[in-house]
Amino acid sequence: MSNKPHSFSKPKRIASGQTFTLVMRRGGCAADDCLVVFAKSNGCQTGTEIPPSRLGVTIPKKTGNAVVRNRWKRWIRESFRTQQSLMPAGYDFIVRPKKDAVGSWSRIQRSLPKLARKAVQRIKR
Template sequence: MGERGADAFPKSVRLRKRFEFLRLLNSPHKFATRGFLVVWLENGGTQARLGATVSKKVGCAVIRNRVKRYIRESFRQMRFPLPGVDINVVARRDAAALDFSAVQRELEKAFRHIGTSPCSSALRSS
């Protein structure tokens, strides 16, 4: 059935409610890459949580779902070094043309930026 263990993507590491996405709307912490806009904000917890926004402008349902799978898998592989933040990855039109390795490279750049931003250094010192 689904994934189990440390490699799983449980509900506790996902943004699921509308208000969680709206909270990130006016966040001052943003990083743009080719194909994605990554927005994050402290969540007061110990682990990072992910939300993915992929609009119809990106492509048909098959393409949107593929982009979301790539985003989730990239996050799943890189989430442990991330501080306690809520992250929303907004896909742009260019994301539809990217394969998994390109998505992973672009998100790795953004996630590395989260780890070195003033927001995350304040988190580590608390």
């Protein structure tokens, strides 16, 4: 794992389609006018060490063309990377833009940590 505290290395990414589906179906969900965040405990506990939170980003084609979708992805990943200390540890997060949302870096920066905490509170027990 990287020594950089704000890196976005492979262990912090969700790449499996099965994991995406599991988090979205069985996890908690929170939304505002910009983002929708799904959260589920990643269950990777090793002893007393809390595992890092992981991020998956999904951008529907209805959001816009490739340029717009890639911009959304960059903004969400960078927001997660720079605000990891504000995010609950030990969870998988799936983030997507709200339907018809107009994205901006500042709105995503404000929304992501708040919605992550709210989604963790709403996890189905």
